[in-house]
Amino acid sequence: MTIFIAPQLIRAQTENASIRFDKQTQVFRIDAADVSYVFGINEKKAIQTLYWGKRLNAADTFAAPVYEPGVAAFDASNNTTRQEFVAWGAGLYVEPDLKITFPDGNRDLVLQYVSHTIAGNHLTVRLKDISREVYVELQYEMDPATGVLRRSAEVQNKTSSPLTIEQVSSGTWTLPRAQDYRLRYLTGRWAGEWNLREQLIQPGKTILESRRGSTGAQNNPWFAIDRNGSNDQDSGDVWFGGLGWSGSWKISIEQDQVQQVRVTGGPNSFDFDYRLAPGESLQTPYFYAGYTHDGIGSASRLLHRFELGSVLPGAPHPKLRPVLYNSWEATGFNVNEAAQEALAEKAASIGVERFVVDDGWFGKRADDHAGLGDWYVNPVKFPNGLKPLIDKVHSLNMDFGLWVEPEMVNPDSDLYRKHPDWVLNFTGRPRTEGRNQLVLNLARPDVREYVFNFLDKLLNENDIAFLKWDYNRNWSEPGWPAVAPEDEKKVYITYEQNLYSILEQLRKKHPAVEIESCSGGGSRVDLGIMHYTDEVWPSDNTDAFDRLKIQDGFTYAYTPAVMMAWVTDSPSQLNHRTLSLDYRFLSSMQGSLGIGANLNDWKPEDFATAKKMVAQYKQIREIVQRGSLYRLISPQNGSEHSVTESVSADQNAAVTFAFLHSSGMLYPFPRIYLRGLKPDSMYRIEALDGKLASDTPAVASGAFWMQNGVDVNLQGDFQAAAFSLKVVAN
Ligand code: GLA
Numbered sequence: 001m002t003i004f005i006a007p008q009l010i011r012a013q014t015e016n017a018s019i020r021f022d023k024q025t026q027v028f029r030i031d032a033a034d035v036s037y038v039f040g041i042n043e044k045k046a047i048q049t050l051y052w053g054k055r056l057n058a059a060d061t062f063a064a065p066v067y068e069p070g071v072a073a074f075d076a077s078n079n080t081t082r083q084e085f086v087a088w089g090a091g092l093y094v095e096p097d098l099k100i101t102f103p104d105g106n107r108d109l110v111l112q113y114v115s116h117t118i119a120g121n122h123l124t125v126r127l128k129d130i131s132r133e134v135y136v137e138l139q140y141e142m143d144p145a146t147g148v149l150r151r152s153a154e155v156q157n158k159t160s161s162p163l164t165i166e167q168v169s170s171g172t173w174t175l176p177r178a179q180d181y182r183l184r185y186l187t188g189r190w191a192g193e194w195n196l197r198e199q200l201i202q203p204g205k206t207i208l209e210s211r212r213g214s215t216g217a218q219n220n221p222w223f224a225i226d227r228n229g230s231n232d233q234d235s236g237d238v239w240f241g242g243l244g245w246s247g248s249w250k251i252s253i254e255q256d257q258v259q260q261v262r263v264t265g266g267p268n269s270f271d272f273d274y275r276l277a278p279g280e281s282l283q284t285p286y287f288y289a290g291y292t293h294d295g296i297g298s299a300s301r302l303l304h305r306f307e308l309g310s311v312l313p314g315a316p317h318p319k320l321r322p323v324l325y326n327s328w329e330a331t332g333f334n335v336n337e338a339a340q341e342a343l344a345e346k347a348a349s350i351g352v353e354r355f356v357v358d359d360g361w362f363g364k365r366a367d368d369h370a371g372l373g374d375w376y377v378n379p380v381k382f383p384n385g386l387k388p389l390i391d392k393v394h395s396l397n398m399d400f401g402l403w404v405e406p407e408m409v410n411p412d413s414d415l416y417r418k419h420p421d422w423v424l425n426f427t428g429r430p431r432t433e434g435r436n437q438l439v440l441n442l443a444r445p446d447v448r449e450y451v452f453n454f455l456d457k458l459l460n461e462n463d464i465a466f467l468k469w470d471y472n473r474n475w476s477e478p479g480w481p482a483v484a485p486e487d488e489k490k491v492y493i494t495y496e497q498n499l500y501s502i503l504e505q506l507r508k509k510h511p512a513v514e515i516e517s518c519s520g521g522g523s524r525v526d527l528g529i530m531h532y533t534d535e536v537w538p539s540d541n542t543d544a545f546d547r548l549k550i551q552d553g554f555t556y557a558y559t560p561a562v563m564m565a566w567v568t569d570s571p572s573q574l575n576h577r578t579l580s581l582d583y584r585f586l587s588s589m590q591g592s593l594g595i596g597a598n599l600n601d602w603k604p605e606d607f608a609t610a611k612k613m614v615a616q617y618k619q620i621r622e623i624v625q626r627g628s629l630y631r632l633i634s635p636q637n638g639s640e641h642s643v644t645e646s647v648s649a650d651q652n653a654a655v656t657f658a659f660l661h662s663s664g665m666l667y668p669f670p671r672i673y674l675r676g677l678k679p680d681s682m683y684r685i686e687a688l689d690g691k692l693a694s695d696t697p698a699v700a701s702g703a704f705w706m707q708n709g710v711d712v713n714l715q716g717d718f719q720a721a722a723f724s725l726k727v728v729a730n
Contacts, residue, residue, distance in 0.1 A: 017144035019123045021116065025064040028116075028123065030140060031055055035147030035291045037140075039084050040065040045112035047125060047138065049082035049174045053237065054293045055147075071257050080258045082174040085127065085138050085153060087111045088167070095205070095252045095264045098136065098155065099167040101273075111136055133158035138171060148290040148306040156281040164486075165274040169266035170287035175225060175239055177260050182228035183253055184296065186553055188217035191541040191574060193522040194553030196636055200228060201255050209250040211270050213424075213439070213475030213495070217523040221249050222557035223263060224299055233297035233631055234675070240299040241265075241289030242557060244311075244527035247496040248272070249285075263289075271478070273489045282493070285528055296556070301628050304559035308626065311530050312562070313507060319514070320625055321535055321561065321592035322353035323614055324401065326468070329542065329568045330598035333360035333367050336381040341392045346599035348396035350607055351614035354466055355393045356401035361386070363413060369436045372408045373415030375454040386462050394463070401466030402458070406451045407499070408437045408472065415450075422447050424491070426479035434473030435520075441480055442502075443494035452502045459510045469533065471519040496528075503532035516564065522550075525558060535562045535592055542596060543572040544579050544587035545718060548635040548642045548659055551590055560646070561625035565589075566596030567610075581606055582689050583720040585613040586657050590644055592625065593617045616688050620655045620724060623648045630675040635659070641669065647676035651702075652727040655688070660714040671709040674725070677702030683725040690714065690721025699728055 017032035027040035027050065038051035040062065048065040068081040076091045087109035088096035101107050111127040114135070123140040135156040142149050151171040157163050175181065181201040185208055188195055194217075199206070208223065210216035221243035226236055241263070243249055248268035255261050265287045274282055290306070292298040312318040325347035331339060335357055344355045359365070361381060363374030371378075377385050386402075393400045409416045409423060411433070416423070423438040425431050431438055440447050458464065480491045503515065517529045518537035525536045538554050541547065547565060554563055565588035571578045588594065595610070602610075617624075627646040635642035642659040654677060660669055677683065679702045685692065693711035697704075705725060712721040 017121050017142045019118050019121070019140075019142070021118065022061065025062060027062045027064065028125070029062075030123065030142050030149065031058075032142040032144050033147035034293065035142075035149075037142070037149055038062055041113045042067050042081070046078070046081065046086070047084040047113060047127070049084055051176075052173065052239065053176065053291055068258070075257050079256065080260075082260060082262075083172065084125075085111065085136065085169075085171050087129070087136075094256050094262060095169075095172070095254055096167060097153065097169040097172055097264060097266075098165070099269075100134065101164045101166060102132070102159075103161050103163070109134065134163065143306055143310055145309055146290060146302045146306045148288050148302065148310075151287045151289070152284050154281050154283040155276065157276040157278055160278050162275050162277045165276060165282060166272070167269035168274070168282065168284055169264045170243070170284040171264075173239070173241065173263040173289050175261040175263070177258070178227070179259055180228045181225050181255075181261055182231075184224040184226070184556065186220040186222055186557060188220070188522065190217065190520055190523070191539060193217040193539045193541075194220070194550045196553040196556060201225065201253065201261055203255045203257075203259070205252055205254040207250060207252050209268055209270075210248050211268055213248055213478060213492070214471060214519065215246050215249070215524045215526045215529070216474065217521065220557060221245065221251060221265070221526050223251060223253065224296060224556065225253070225261065225263070226296060232295055234295040236293075236295050238292050238296050238299040239289065240291075240303065241287065242303070242527045243285060243287050244531065245285035245496065246499065246524055246526055246529045247492050267492060271489065272492055274493055275486050275490070288527055297631060300556050303557060304555075304561070304629065307527070307530060307559045308561060311527055313532060313534055318534065318561070320621060321564075322399070323351060323617060324354040324356055324466075324594045325352040325599075326356040326358055326566060326594060326596045328358035328403075329566070329573060329596045330600070331360075333365060335360040337384070337389050340389050343599055344389070344393050344396055344398065346602070346607075347595065348398055350595070350610040351618070352595060353398055354401055355396075355398045356403065356466060356468060357389070358403040358468065359405075359470075361402065370410050370412035372405055372410040372437050373413040373440070375404070375458060390463050399465035400463060401468060402462075402464050403468045403470060404455065404458075405470040405472060406455060406502075407440050407442055409440050410437050412436075421482070422450075424475055424478050425481065426477045427481045429477055429479075432476035434476070437473060439473065439475055441491065441495065442498045443480060443491045444482060448498040448502065452505060455502070455506055456509060459506070459513060464513060466514045466516070468516045468518055468537070471524055473520070474523075500528070500532060507532065522554070530558070530562065535564050537564050541574055542566050542568040543575050543577050544584040545577060545659075545661070546575065547587050551587075552631065552635050552642070552644075555629055559625075560591045560629060563591035564594055565591040566594040568596045569598055569601070579718050580720075581609050582613070583659070583718055585610070585617075586689060586720040586722050587659070589613070589617050589620070589722070590624065590657050593621070613689075620688075623653055623655050627654075628676050632656070632672055632675070633670060640664070643672055645674055645676070651676065651678050652681070652730075654683075654725045656710075656723055656725075658690070658712050658714060658721045660716070660719040662717045663715045669712055669714040671711055673707070673709040674705040677706055677725070678727075678730070679703035679706065681727050682729040684728050685710065686724050686726070688722040688724055690719070692721075692723060
C-alpha cells in the first residue's frame, strides 16, 4: 500500500484550521493556512502570547508560559510579559486593553483566566477580575483560507452597580522581540487620501487614530509591520491588520521597555466613556490581523482574499462590480429628468451597466446649502418622480443607482426646522457647520427610525439597484443632551451600532440593493463598513495620474474589487492636468471601472475609444477584481513609472498596466518582469493599449515572461499601456 504523506501534509497545512488546547501546559494553539498563533495561561492566570508567525510543525509544543521578569522596581512583570488582553491595574504602564472606574472610586482591575470554549474555528477565553464580578470574553476566529485572525472582546458587568469603561480594545497583538521593525501605515486628507508612509519602530508609541466620529482619511485603521532592510514586495516576515470600526478609533503601536512591539486597537479612548449597567455587556469591534513570510505584496493579497472571502456582503462570492456612470462631475447639483435621460442614452451607448444620479435630486437642493434631510424627490427637477428616468435607464439595459447622505441635515431643511434637537450638539453652544450641514445623532432611536424609514420607503417606491451612501463632514460638539450626562459619551458607540444595524436591516429587506461607502472621497473605508457595503469611493480626486498613487496606497489594505475609479474629464476639474482618454481609462481599469465625464462634451472618437475600453474592461474585470495583485513598479516617492499586474486565481491569465510620468535622457521604460505565472505554461501576449517592443514573442512560457520580461514602448509625458497574457498550453 502506498501512503502519500507529502500531499496530505500540504493539504493539512494549507486548508485546515485547527484550535487545540494542551491541558498539561495550558497552551492554546491556533493554526490555519500558513500561520500559527500560540498563547497560554501562565502561573498568575494571565493570558500570555507565545508565538505568532509562520506555521509550525504539528508536533511542535510549547512549555507552560511563565511571567517574564520585570525591569528593576520600575516595571513589574505585567509590563514586560506579552499579554493578549491586559487591564489597567497593578502598576501597568503599557497601553491597557481595558480601563474601568467603579462607582466606589476603585480603578484597579486585574484579569485572570476562568474558562474557555472551542467551537469549530472559534475560541472563547473567559477572564474575570481577581475580586469583582467583571468578566471579559476574548474571542478568536481564524480564517482557514488566509490565516487572518479575527479578535474581539466582550466586557460583562455582573456586579450589582454600574461601572464606567474608559478605554477598551479588541486585544493586543505582540510581535516577536526584535529591533529592526518598520511600520507602514496610511495617511491622507480630502482629495489626497491613501498616502503610504513608513517609519522605523523605536522605543515609545505611535498612535494611529481618528477622533472625528468616523473612520477618517487622516489615518486609516490598517497597519503592516515588517523587518527593515531585508524585506521587499515578495519576501520577508510581515504582520498586518485592520480594525473593523467606522467610528472614532485608535491603534497604538508601542515598543516596550524590553523591545517588544505591542499593537492594540479599538474605539478611541479620547473623550470616551461607556457606562455599563449591571447585567449589560459591551462587545468591541473586530480587529483582524495576519502574517506572511512572503513580503508586503503577499500581505495585501492575503487581505484582498480575506475581504472577498469573509468580509464583503455576498462573501465568499461577492458580485463583480458593474461598469457605472455617475453624472456628478458632469452636471453637479443641476440634475433633471431630461438631462439625465440624455446622459443615460450616451452612457448606454458605450456599454455602461449602471446609471447613477448623484447629489441634487431631492428636497430644495440647488447647491450644498439646503435640502439634506428632506428625502422627497424634487418636484421641479423630476415632476413625475424618478420613475420615468428609472424606466428609461432600464430600457437602455442599465440598472439605476441613487446618491444619498442619510446621516446629515442642512439647517435650511424642513427636517431641521421640525427637529433641531436631532443633531449632535451641546445645549446652548454653537453648532459648527461643515459644508453647511450638521450631523444627525443616529444614536437617538427616533433618528435611527427616521433614517431607516426614509431609505426603506425610497427603495420600496423606486426600482433602485444601488445607493451611493455619502458622509461629507466629521463631528463637532458631539453632545447627546437627551440622555443622562453620564451616558452622553456612549454616542461614539451607539451611533455606529445604529449605522451598522440600519445597513444590515436595509440589506435584509432589499437584498438586491448594493451600497457604496463614500465620505467626501475615502474618509470612511474600513473593515467594519465593508461588511455592509459592496464598494467604496477612494477619493474625490479623480485625476488619473494622482490616482495611481492613491490606488497604490489603497490596495495595501483593500481589494481593487471595491475600489471605484471613474474616468473623468480632461483637463481635470480638480488640478487642471490634461491626460489622454486612453490613459484615464487604463488608470481606472486597475480597479472597478466607472465613468464620470461629461458625455455631452465628448466627440465621436471619444465614444469609440470609450466603447472599446469598456468592452476590454469587461473581458479583464474578473482578473482585476478577483485576481492576485502584484506591484511591479511603485508610483511612490516621485517615481516616473508605475506598473501593476493582476493574475487570475487559476494563474491562466494576467493583465498588466504600465504608466509613464515623463521620460528623460532617452532612457527606455524599465523592462517589466511579470510575477505569479506558472513557469512551465505557455502564454500568448496581447497589447490591449499602447505598443509592445517589436521583438516581443507572441507566445512564451511563464518563466520567459517572468525572467526575460517585457518591454513596452512608452516615451514622452503621461503615456500608458496595457497588455494581457493568456495560457495557450498548460
Ligand atoms: C461628495 C462625494 C462626491 C459627490 C458629492 C455630492 O463630495 O465624494 O462624489 O457625491 O459629495 O455632493
